[in-house]
Amino acid sequence: MKSQNRTVAEQVESLFRCNATPVDLAHDVIDRASECIGLNAFVSLDPDHVVTQAKQSDLRRRRGRPLSPIDGVPIAVKDNFLTQDYPTTACSNVGPGGQPNEDATVVANLRAAGAVIVGKTNMHEWAYGATNTYSRFGATINPHNEDCISGGSSGGSGAAVAAGIVGAALGSDTGGSVRIPASACGVYGFKPSYGRASRHGVLALSWSLDAPGLLSSSIDDIPLLLPYFLGVDKRDPTTSNAKPFSRVQNIDDFKLINLVGTGLERSEEVGQALEKVLGNISSNALSATIPDIQSFFCAWETILHCEASSFHDERMKLYLDKFGETMQSHLLAGQEITGVELLYAQRLRSKFLNILINQLPYWDALVLPTLPVVAPRFGEQTQMFGDRVVSTQDSMTWFCWLGNLAGLPAISIPVATSSSGLPIGLMLMGRPGEDEKLLSIAKSIDKSVGYTQRVWNQ
Amino acid sequence: MKSQNRTVAEQVESLFRCNATPVDLAHDVIDRASECIGLNAFVSLDPDHVVTQAKQSDLRRRRGRPLSPIDGVPIAVKDNFLTQDYPTTACSNVGPGGQPNEDATVVANLRAAGAVIVGKTNMHEWAYGATNTYSRFGATINPHNEDCISGGSSGGSGAAVAAGIVGAALGSDTGGSVRIPASACGVYGFKPSYGRASRHGVLALSWSLDAPGLLSSSIDDIPLLLPYFLGVDKRDPTTSNAKPFSRVQNIDDFKLINLVGTGLERSEEVGQALEKVLGNISSNALSATIPDIQSFFCAWETILHCEASSFHDERMKLYLDKFGETMQSHLLAGQEITGVELLYAQRLRSKFLNILINQLPYWDALVLPTLPVVAPRFGEQTQMFGDRVVSTQDSMTWFCWLGNLAGLPAISIPVATSSSGLPIGLMLMGRPGEDEKLLSIAKSIDKSVGYTQRVWNQ
Structure with a gap:
């Protein structure tokens, strides 16, 4: 990925200024993913499908009708979020089975905003481990040192963001599964308050502890994506009182x-x-x-x-x-x-x-x-x-x-x-x-x- | 108890019109309890203490400063509500032990409104049974037929109200323990929504199912007493969103x-x-x-x-x-x-x-x-x-x-x-x-x- 388009914030800016098209970003992703294949960050990624999504976004942008500021931004998705285009395996030999062919609410929200869903990232089996050393697809490598673990369970997302394949990736967090690989791989990892982000379509590890979250290349990426996470979802009753995202104020003094x-x-x-x-x-x-x-x-x-x-x-x-x-x-x-x-x-x-x-x-x-x-x-x-x-x-x-x-x-x-x-x-x-x-x-x-x-x- | 002062509503009216004093009502309770001793409705009742409370109420009323409309109204309390004046045994040989010498929130609210706490009523051991046949003080008898059970676990409260000893009595309800004796003894029994009435100081049976409630002689007694049940109590976090009691509207059409x-x-x-x-x-x-x-x-x-x-x-x-x-x-x-x-x-x-x-x-x-x-x-x-x-x-x-x-x-x-x-x-x-x-x-x-x-x- 070109260095000026590494973060979601930079991508949004480049797209807005027409310094890059969604198809450019898609090709950056595909090229970089190919260079970094040894990290084992992705478990499914279909280049044709990525380009097809990007072309649709291109068309919307050329007509002056992007769906949102992130229309065309590539996003990777942990393999325990249901996706209608990619299979969902939880990186286990025991798949979820019988799941509906639909997007998790967060994925659906991002897709409806025009995000390009790049592929599914590697994870610790069923998110039941914090090292990303056990996956049916093999371990994920830390981009900073190939002898080191990526941390987990969202290790594929951590490695994909740290290696600059995508600006941001989805993860889920039950005991740190977003924050651990974020820290181990040197990127940002955000877990929302329990009950503010819909868990619908995210395979459970422990439903009273789980939260869907995101890993990103910069702090500014998070407020660009969090609106698609927070708020009421009828399909997840624990969000029944969830406030939608509101603007982040600058705070200088805090305890x-x-x-x-x-x-x-x-x-x-x-x-x-x-x-x-x-x-x-x-x-x-x-x-x-x-x-x-x-x-x-x-x-x-x-x-x-x-x-x-x-x-x-x-x-x-x-x-x-x-x-x-x-x-x-x-x-x-x-x-x-x-x-x-x-x-x-x-x-x-x-x-x-x-x-x-x-x-x-x-x-x-x-x-x-x-x-x-x-x-x-x-x-x-x-x-x-x-x-x-x-x-x-x-x-x-x-x-x-x-x-x-x-x-x-x-x-x-x-x-x-x-x-x-x-x-x-x-x-x-x-x-x-x-x-x-x-x-x-x-x-x-x-x-x-x-x-x-x-x-x-x- | 004199027939015109049987219900709480009648008692409130009589006190307001000075047709009866709190001490009159207290003597009615003591006399009637003595007549009905065979029911085994009460496990503790101290006539002197009842009269003392009533005299204090009398004084407030004579000074024209009653604490509330129910100032002077006698109320009986199930033996699993903590009371600062009477012991609390849960009618078991295994007492609660180590409980603070304080009133349950509902009792404290009623006392602060001037209610006369008459005594503690018999109950099924630890409220863990719906028949009132097992209590360390023996079974409670149904006032309608001495061969029949009172129902439980608030059977003492049911019998005390049905026999006309008191107009109302407190009960607790985990699977019907207020409503069962109310039905079996022919009185009214009300269990509030879970989380609207404080359980603080009510010995638990099953804390996610328990609710403090009341048994009464008439439907009109309930809105007179419910204000002392409903609302936020910091000592019971499940009431953190509890609305206080609001006026009961007349409804003619309901589904x-x-x-x-x-x-x-x-x-x-x-x-x-x-x-x-x-x-x-x-x-x-x-x-x-x-x-x-x-x-x-x-x-x-x-x-x-x-x-x-x-x-x-x-x-x-x-x-x-x-x-x-x-x-x-x-x-x-x-x-x-x-x-x-x-x-x-x-x-x-x-x-x-x-x-x-x-x-x-x-x-x-x-x-x-x-x-x-x-x-x-x-x-x-x-x-x-x-x-x-x-x-x-x-x-x-x-x-x-x-x-x-x-x-x-x-x-x-x-x-x-x-x-x-x-x-x-x-x-x-x-x-x-x-x-x-x-x-x-x-x-x-x-x-x-x-x-x-x-x-x-x-």
Whole structure:
């Protein structure tokens, strides 16, 4: 992709000024995807179909009747969003089966705005893992270092954006699955508040934790795309009170809380990068701890496993041994949870939200690193940081699950490069429903950081 | 109690006109309670304390400064509402333990309005049963026939109101526990919409199904007391969007749906009484069935058992054998439910609400008998109706659970007397949050029925 058209914001501008046509952008995507085939970012991409969509967009634009400012912008879609043109496999040997031939609501919204749906991106099987090392199509490679994982479960989307194949890609996030690959691959990742974006047509992992989100090349891409995510969808009752997207105001003064303490440890390098960012912004960040955070992590895990085993109940009966090994053991573990244990987890969840909202001093955003470490290398079973040895899986969700358990909007922004040349991400979480305010805070911090993204093999 | 002061509405009128003082009413209560001691309706009642409260009310009224229209009105309270003056035992040998010495929100609201809290009424152990045959204080007797049960779990409140000891009494309702004794004892029973009335300080049976409610001598008593039930209470987060009580409008034309079909059978006598009522009102009632109602009943039962076992988790570990036999087996059964089963029940619950709200033709109220049979006799293990043999417990909740699973406001009104001289109740359920409309429909039907309550031994 030509460097001036790398971000969605740049693409929108180029299309508007007729410096590029949708067909130009489509060819850029196809060429770049072909160069980056080794990343294994896409599991389906039909060049002819991409060009056909782009030509239709071209025609609309030449007639002076684009459907929206993003008419002609190429968007990649994680393989757990239903799409009417591409198959949806959840990157598993046990496919969803019997799904209607229709677009997920978010995909339908983007398509109705003229976006060119490029293809489906690789993911961790059924989104049930945060490394993108297990997919029926093989692992996704980190564009910054081929020995490193992309993070998951939306790793294909992370790699596709980081490699400059597309400006933005859809992901889903149950415990960080948008933010983890965004951080590991050095791009932006946004998860809306629970219940503000329709989950209709997005294959569930854990329906009370899942949110559809997006990964992008710049902070400015997010407000261009978020209008197609937020708002009421009759087909997802949890959105019944969802406000549509409203304009992002500039905010200069905001209250941050820097979450620290037991259970929130991070590597020295990641910690220093975060401190440096916080030192450079004008707003003050209070530090705060959350008591007994391990019990809330267990609540998140209990709800996740139990809902996933419920969702896959029929598939387990028929095809258990066709799932990957890790997913099999997760699903079996989920079946062993008792109702009383689940209720305990659900009650802890309410308590956790109450702590964040009512017991901490007032905050506009909570600050954490997105990951406690940089992208792990393939084959590493554990990560070491803060005197802990943590499984690579748990190190990926280490901070991210907080936003899902509490239903908060959350964003990962790239803020630094490690000594090993890997990206380091900063996470901000907003108050429930205050997605726009979170974005404006993120934009302010992004600007003050002035981090220039180092795109792989540019 | 003097016959002109039997209902709360009459008491309010008498107090307003100075035809009676709060102390007069208090003595009426004490005298009548003493006459009716054999019913076993009260588990604690301190005559001196009742008179003391009444004297304070007297003083306020004589100074022309009553706290509200109900200042001085005697109210009885089910023994699972916390009260700062009376002990709260849940009528079990395993008491709640460690509860703060404070009033439940509803009790506090009534006390702040000047109501005289008479004492605590008998109930089925921990509200975990619909017959009022098991209480640490012994069973409650039906005022209409000493061989018959009062129904439960708020049986003491039902008997106290039916016998004319008090005009109104508090109850709680998880699967009909307000409406069942109301119907069995021939009084009115109202359960608000879930989440509109604070459960704070009401000992839980199943927190997602429980609602505090009231039993009363007349339909007009309910709008006099409901203002103290409805509205936001910070100590019960489920009320965070609760509207306060608003004035009940008169409604002449309303759409009723008469629920019938498999799983909703009733005895011939009860069925005929209901048909007679529906034949005498001007509004039309459509008939409708609910497919596969047994699965929704199972969902209600699963949620109930699981939440109850969760709530009593610690008590079970310490004191299991001190609970009554039935409660022990319920609690053990609840522990065996898996998380996946509970989630299935929770999903069926959403489906059930969707059927009622979106798939039936539009309705203002759903109509059912409150019970499929009249009050069973002590010792009867089963009831026979509509070619079924059903346990006495399940026959009590036969229709009532629908309102709890869907969170609907619901009312039982007495409409007829059986050939055996026992009351027959009609149940109306409104749309969620439309408590006032339900009341106005109930009032219209109550008027057209013109049923005169036959009070025991008047």
